[in-house]
Amino acid sequence: MPKRAMGTNTGRSIRRRRNQVIPGFGLSMGVTIFMLSLIVLIPLASVFVVLSGATPQEIWKAITDPQTVSTYKVSFACAGIASVVNVVFGILLAWIITRYKFPLRRVLDGLIELPFALPTAVAGISLTTLYSDKGWIGGFFAKFGVMISYTTIGITIAMIFIGIPFVVRSIQPVLEKLDPQYDEAASVLGASKARIFFKIIFPEITPAALTGFGLAFARAIGEYGSVVFIAGNIPWKTQITPLIIKSKLEQFNYTAATSIALVMIIFAFCVLFGINTLQARINRIAQG
Amino acid sequence: MKRNGVQLILILLGAAFVFVMLILPLITVMTYALRQGWETFAEAITDDYAVKALKLTGFSTVITLAVNTAFGVFASWAIAKFAFRGKQVLTTLIDIPFSISPIIAGLIFILVFGRIGWAYPLTESLGVKVVFAVPGIVLATIFVTFPFISRELIPLMQAQGNEEEEAAALMGAKGLKIYRRITLPHIKWALLYGVILCTARAMGEFGAVSVVSGHLRGKTNTLPLHVEILFNEYKLTAAFAVSSILVVTAIIIMILRNIVEYKLKKEEG
Amino acid sequence: MKKSVNPKRLFAIVLSLVMIAGLFAGCSDKGESAGSAARGSSASGSAAGDAAAGEARPDTIEITNVSYDPTRELYAEYNEVFAAHWLEETGQTVVVTQSHGGSGGQARAVIEGNEADVVTLALEGDVDAIRKEGLIDEGWLSELPNDSSPYTSTIVFLVRADNPKGLQDWDDLVKPGVEVITPDPKTSGGAKWNFLAAWAFSDQNYGGDEEKNTQFVKDLYANVTVLDSGARGSTTTFVENGQGDVLLAWENEAFLAIEEHPGEFEIVTPSLSILAQPSVAVVDENARKHGTEEVSEAYLEFLYTDEAQRIEGKYYYRPSNQEILEEFSDVFNLEIKLVNITDDFGGWDAANEKFFNDGAIFDQIYAREA
Numbered sequence: 069m070p071k072r073a074m075g076t077n078t079g080r081s082i083r084r085r086r087n088q089v090i091p092g093f094g095l096s097m098g099v100t101i102f103m104l105s106l107i108v109l110i111p112l113a114s115v116f117v118v119l120s121g122a123t124p125q126e127i128w129k130a131i132t133d134p135q136t137v138s139t140y141k142v143s144f145a146c147a148g149i150a151s152v153v154n155v156v157f158g159i160l161l162a163w164i165i166t167r168y169k170f171p172l173r174r175v176l177d178g179l180i181e182l183p184f185a186l187p188t189a190v191a192g193i194s195l196t197t198l199y200s201d202k203g204w205i206g207g208f209f210a211k212f213g214v215m216i217s218y219t220t221i222g223i224t225i226a227m228i229f230i231g232i233p234f235v236v237r238s239i240q241p242v243l244e245k246l247d248p249q250y251d252e253a254a255s256v257l258g259a260s261k262a263r264i265f266f267k268i269i270f271p272e273i274t275p276a277a278l279t280g281f282g283l284a285f286a287r288a289i290g291e292y293g294s295v296v297f298i299a300g301n302i303p304w305k306t307q308i309t310p311l312i313i314k315s316k317l318e319q320f321n322y323t324a325a326t327s328i329a330l331v332m333i334i335f336a337f338c339v340l341f342g343i344n345t346l347q348a349r350i351n352r353i354a355q356g
Numbered sequence: 357m358k359r360n361g362v363q364l365i366l367i368l369l370g371a372a373f374v375f376v377m378l379i380l381p382l383i384t385v386m387t388y389a390l391r392q393g394w395e396t397f398a399e400a401i402t403d404d405y406a407v408k409a410l411k412l413t414g415f416s417t418v419i420t421l422a423v424n425t426a427f428g429v430f431a432s433w434a435i436a437k438f439a440f441r442g443k444q445v446l447t448t449l450i451d452i453p454f455s456i457s458p459i460i461a462g463l464i465f466i467l468v469f470g471r472i473g474w475a476y477p478l479t480e481s482l483g484v485k486v487v488f489a490v491p492g493i494v495l496a497t498i499f500v501t502f503p504f505i506s507r508e509l510i511p512l513m514q515a516q517g518n519e520e521e522e523a524a525a526l527m528g529a530k531g532l533k534i535y536r537r538i539t540l541p542h543i544k545w546a547l548l549y550g551v552i553l554c555t556a557r558a559m560g561e562f563g564a565v566s567v568v569s570g571h572l573r574g575k576t577n578t579l580p581l582h583v584e585i586l587f588n589e590y591k592l593t594a595a596f597a598v599s600s601i602l603v604v605t606a607i608i609i610m611i612l613r614n615i616v617e618y619k620l621k622k623e624e625g
Numbered sequence: 626m627k628k629s630v631n632p633k634r635l636f637a638i639v640l641s642l643v644m645i646a647g648l649f650a651g652c653s654d655k656g657e658s659a660g661s662a663a664r665g666s667s668a669s670g671s672a673a674g675d676a677a678a679g680e681a682r683p684d685t686i687e688i689t690n691v692s693y694d695p696t697r698e699l700y701a702e703y704n705e706v707f708a709a710h711w712l713e714e715t716g717q718t719v720v721v722t723q724s725h726g727g728s729g730g731q732a733r734a735v736i737e738g739n740e741a742d743v744v745t746l747a748l749e750g751d752v753d754a755i756r757k758e759g760l761i762d763e764g765w766l767s768e769l770p771n772d773s774s775p776y777t778s779t780i781v782f783l784v785r786a787d788n789p790k791g792l793q794d795w796d797d798l799v800k801p802g803v804e805v806i807t808p809d810p811k812t813s814g815g816a817k818w819n820f821l822a823a824w825a826f827s828d829q830n831y832g833g834d835e836e837k838n839t840q841f842v843k844d845l846y847a848n849v850t851v852l853d854s855g856a857r858g859s860t861t862t863f864v865e866n867g868q869g870d871v872l873l874a875w876e877n878e879a880f881l882a883i884e885e886h887p888g889e890f891e892i893v894t895p896s897l898s899i900l901a902q903p904s905v906a907v908v909d910e911n912a913r914k915h916g917t918e919e920v921s922e923a924y925l926e927f928l929y930t931d932e933a934q935r936i937e938g939k940y941y942y943r944p945s946n947q948e949i950l951e952e953f954s955d956v957f958n959l960e961i962k963l964v965n966i967t968d969d970f971g972g973w974d975a976a977n978e979k980f981f982n983d984g985a986i987f988d989q990i991y992a993r994e995a
Contacts, residue, residue, distance in 0.1 A: 091531035096434035114467035178610030184556035185606030187580035190599040194384040202867035241546035286455030303991040315811040329460040336455030471738035488739040570739035588694040
């Protein structure tokens with residue numbers, strides 16, 4: 069099928085043509101929209117219902133309060149770093165799990181979902197213990213004067229912990245589908261390992277890696293339970309945005325809480341939207 | 357495959373990461389859980405309320421899985437197989453539950469169904485209690501794990517392309533048949549991953565559920581909430597013992613999945 | 626082709642409707658069966674469950690007690706004792722469902738629809754927030770003795786064994802190099818007592834000068850190295866993770882920490898502290914709706930009996946009955962001078978406004994250093 073020609077077509081003509089070939093658009097779309105509305109969009113709309121009772125000035129004041137702004141910085145910076153680390157190690161882990169045979173490979177594979185199954189409070193307490201200056205890992209770094217728990221490094225660590233399954237599990241299915249003969253052929257032809265990876269494998273897994281990045285990032289900025297223990301929660305330094313939301317709720321200030329939540333939702337939406345668009349573009353190039 | 361230096365380094369690097377980020381926390385959990393001996397451990401996990409909480413967790417996980425699998429299958433088909441306007445917006449909207457702080461995820465259901473919510477008069481007149489009761493817990497769990505399965509399927513199905521399905525459709529195959537014969541074999545492992553991820557997350561979900569639960573002992577406490585309550589009662593050991601149930605269950609599911617996958621793939625040749 | 630799409634779309638919508646409806650039905654069945662099982666058993670034979678409690682008492686009655694965190698063991702024992710008493714008195718079996726969580730969050734849950742019959746929370750302000758929503762009748766504070774607080778506690782210092790830094794009183798905590806662990810009063814209601822106790826100390830010792838008081842609490846919070854979101858988090862930080870030299874804690878929680886780790890910590894009682902008064906009240910609207918007013922009131926009144934007061938003392942709450950408090954003089958330091966929220970701070974509304982609301986003194990002491 070001449071994909072390139074299709075790219076120049078208008079969306080309308082694509083839709084018409086696709087519809088004629090593969091069945092089930094109406095059905096699947098209907099179910100998708102319906103369930104999405106019922107479970108996500110309608111409940112989410114209540115945020116706007118609450119905010120409709122507030123003046124724009126109130127909302128603006130809540131979201132631009134300097135202390136709140138300082139928490140955005142902490143949350144977004146730590147989440148960003150954590151997601152980058154996760155992408156690097158996520159690719160690495162997905163790669164060794166799918167391509168190499170080594171002892172305990174299946175156990176390692178099975179451990180990846182651990183961060184999901186562990187209740188967040190327990191995860192938070194364990195990580196804090198481990199990385200405090202009295203803990204196994206934290207004690208080691210404390211010798212060099214590096215504090216992990218109760219600092220932004222600790223927050224980042226907790227975010228890496230909760231995000232890693234997203235990245236590995238996004239990339240893994242793609243790598244599994246990718247025929248190893250592909251790169252074996254290339255290596256027979258004399259391409260170096262690194263060259264094979266960056267020329268053949270990397271473009272294939274980029275969309276999946278981006279998805280993983282986006283999901284890990286989105287989850288990290290919203291995460292509360294596991295981060296709040298390892299964060300020192302000192303105002304201006306180690307407070308995360310969800311904590312501010314909690315403190316607003318504690319004062320029964322629903323307007324401020326939902327305003328700040330809205331900022332986070334919009335921000336996350338933009339990041340995810342950017343990633344999805346990028347991913348779609350890459351897909352089109354890859355297919356063309 | 358022959359082992360070489362690069363491979364070894366990569367494996368060691370990956371193993372080191374897993375050791376530090378995953379295994380050490382796991383060991384910490386287990387050390388805490390067992391530090392007062394097996395007896396305390398056994399007592400904690402056979403406690404009446406722990407068992408009730410386990411049942412509720414199981415119940416909400418099963419429903420969540422059913423709903424989200426159905427959604428994942430339909431949504432991935434619509435998004436991966438067709439081109440339409442606003443696709444990116446739709447995909448992103450599906451992702452939204454990931455990015456919402458659990459506190460807010462719970463709060464939105466309170467704002468709908470709670471005493472201050474707009475749907476309260478309706479549910480009240482029907483005599484149904486949604487939040488601070490089991491339905492709220494199930495809804496919140498579905499919400500936070502909503503995108504899991506579709507997100508596993510979409511990238512893979514997009515990478516797969518449409519050629520095979522198009523060919524089958526042109527040859528006159530019906531929708532369900534195309535799905536079963538052509539699409540499903542390609543995505544079944546991704547689907548399985550999605551289901552597993554969703555299970556793990558649904559079992560472990562704490563934040564959102566905590567907001568809508570009301571923490572009624574023996575009625576609306578899920579396992580993670582039970583853990584939190586134990587923790588708040590200065591029963592740290594018991595809290596970790598109960599969470600070890602969650603962790604061990606998760607790991608067993610994961611390893612089982614692995615074995616099944618391995619066997620099936622072998623059969624396929 | 627287009628024709629065949631429409632019926633399919635219709636089918637899709639119907640299908641999903643059915644699925645969602647099924648889900649809701651399934652859930653609500655479950656939810657109701659839990660509720661109606663309780664009520665059903667109360668309706669002996671006929672469906673009198675919903676009817677007003679009227680003449681004939683049902684065999685079983687159920688009430689929900691929404692409480693705050695470390696009261697579980699107290700109420701676990703108390704509920705049994707009360708049930709026995711109530712059975713003897715009325716021939717009725719009472720089942721108490723407990724709910725525990727952070728005090729502020731629990732109050733919010735009741736406001737948002739968690740149908741508690743009684744609340745037993747950490748702060749009067751939390752109970753009063755429920756009253757403001759119209760769920761509790763006016764004047765609840767004087768409904769029961771001692772401002773409706775059957776037991777009290779206070780704020781003490783938990784230090785490491787042998788008190789290596791020699792911390793004896795509040796003014797030791799502001800010295801340079803002392804690391805203090807306390808939760809954030811903006812997210813933890815209980816932590817407000819800690820702040821107020823420190824303020825009261827400064828107020829009484831430095832001539833009641835507001836500026837000096839502000840400086841004092843500022844110095845104190847400058848020494849805080851970890852400001853956890855909840856009291857329990859702070860205890861973990863101090864006890865399990867070895868952070869800080871002193872933990873500001875509720876007396877009963879300090880005792881619990883010592884119980885878990887005997888020999889590792891000790892309690893220091895400062896010269897002055899605050900009378901922490903956990904408040905109890907019947908949530909009138911819910912009790913009326915459930916027909917549980919009588920038993921709910923009895924449940925709270927029984928907290929003041931000698932038997933119940935001793936149980937409270939056993940779980941390290943200070944009984945409000947002075948005679949019984951004396952029985953525990955080997956446990957509690959009764960010499961401590963206690964200020965209280967009503968007389969010294971003008972009640973919770975005033976205290977919140979002055980200290981804890983956004984932009985108030987607590988926020989000011991953390992104003993950006995730059």
